[in-house]
Amino acid sequence: MQNLKASEQLDQIPSIDREVVQDLLSKEIANSSYKIVVLDDDPTGIQTVHGVSVYTDWTKSSIQAGFREENRIFFLLTNSRGFTSAETTKAHTEIAERVQAVSEEENVPYVLISRGDSTLRGHYPLETVTLKDSIEAASSSRFDGEVIIPFFKEGGRLTIDNVHYVQYGDDLVPAGETEFAKDRTFGFHSSHLGEWVEEKTKGEFKKEDCIYITLETLRANDVEAVKKQLLAATDFQKIIVNAVDYVDVEVFVTAFLQALKEGKHFLCRSASALTKVIGGVTDKALLTRGELITEDTNHGGLIVVGSHVQKTTEQLNDLIASGLVEAIEFDVHLVLDDDAFAKEIERVRTTIEQMITSGKSVVYYTRRERLDLGDNRQEEELQLSVKISDAVTSIVSDLTVQPNYIVAKGGITSSSVGTTGLSVKRAEVAGQIKPGIPVWKTGPESKFPGCAYIVFPGNVGQAETLKEAVAVLEGK
Incomplete structure (x- = not known):
């Protein structure tokens, strides 16, 4: 065709x-x-x-x-x-x-x-x-x-x-x-x-x-x-x-x-x-930084990237090259070794906390190569991907400092970060930071109440869109 x-x-x-x-x-x-x-x-x-x-x-x-x-x-x-x-x-x-x-x-x-x-x-x-x-x-x-x-x-x-x-x-x-x-x-x-x-x-x-x-x-x-x-x-x-x-x-x-x-x-x-x-939902202008960051913590922001589609990788590379944020690769292939994986999770989390506290925004991202177990093992791969997703989420749920904002890239990643990492039971959709990229305002029951949580689909936007969204959040 x-x-x-x-x-x-x-x-x-x-x-x-x-x-x-x-x-x-x-x-x-x-x-x-x-x-x-x-x-x-x-x-x-x-x-x-x-x-x-x-x-x-x-x-x-x-x-x-x-x-x-x-x-x-x-x-x-x-x-x-x-x-x-x-x-x-x-x-x-x-x-x-x-x-x-x-x-x-x-x-x-x-x-x-x-x-x-x-x-x-x-x-x-x-x-x-x-x-x-x-x-x-x-x-x-x-x-x-x-x-x-x-x-x-x-x-x-x-x-x-x-x-x-x-x-x-x-x-x-x-x-x-x-x-x-x-x-x-x-x-x-x-x-x-x-x-x-x-x-x-x-x-x-x-x-x-x-x-x-x-x-x-x-x-x-x-x-x-x-x-x-x-x-x-x-x-x-x-x-x-x-x-x-x-x-x-x-x-x-x-x-x-x-x-x-x-x-x-x-x-x-x-x-x-x-x-x-x-749903009878009207059009609304894209959100501004003032609407997104209602309480400035003077901390850095946090971007979580789990999606592996090509567009996400292009957007991640563009963000890192911009110098807007620090970057940490999370080696999720260590999932096959429980002890090594636990140490890797701890390394990523503590490094993130140090950066956020010092006012630096940081992106942590899963290793870009897919974990491939071979033919006819799709269900097993899906279960491992859930274990990886749980680890990515645990880094957020175990944070001891509140980021100024949180962006999660990829559907499964953003779901687990929102529901488990941030313990959100009900959120209101504030609008979009870029076309097709929604923002939650987290509820009072959540880990970080009132936080701007940007749910960034893996397959939406151009190469520069993630960088542009982060620039809005950074006021640059």
């Missing part, structure tokens, strides 16, 4: 009066009684929203608190991209049963969004199948369709003619031909989303049986036509949504909310764009 030129493709797509679209959407949102519950497989799913709660567990009390908020949307952080299949099944069964129970108790209907990676990695279809089966077992609900919409504009993830692309400069590369498709745990081959569904479901759902919402229909603002397609869905049929801009999602969500009112039931598998639109 060949690469496309973004400029050429986008020029061919008809324009649309977004004001008219948003007026229709706002009326549908205002008349919708549905609570939007987003299950986030790592903390980067909040990268398009602000003023929204993130709960870092899925206890019934947290789910009740989310349902009782005035906000129409809340997030439950599952971190399931770092789970085994068995752990993922257990977590999603528990969540589904509790969300259904709370919905019935509060008499509030809901829509579940399984927020996954915009480059198609993750436990799919396991997560949505588990949610579907668990809810149908616990209620009279039956799901007619599953909406699939991996579009994420801020990260350059566009779906055109049912093919999902990752943008590199002006090049649109089919997702199945990127480094993300070669992921050792969640790899795939297909870029056409119907073929991707067929591949991931091992042929249970065929590409020719999917419902396709085209850009032509969306750009015609033909809400009625989209709604008819949604009303026709049966038996958990897959609904592929094309999108290259937020306006495409806005037209779709208008039709989606109308279909809900007519009694249809859907689950959604999406990236971050859908959550912003269906």
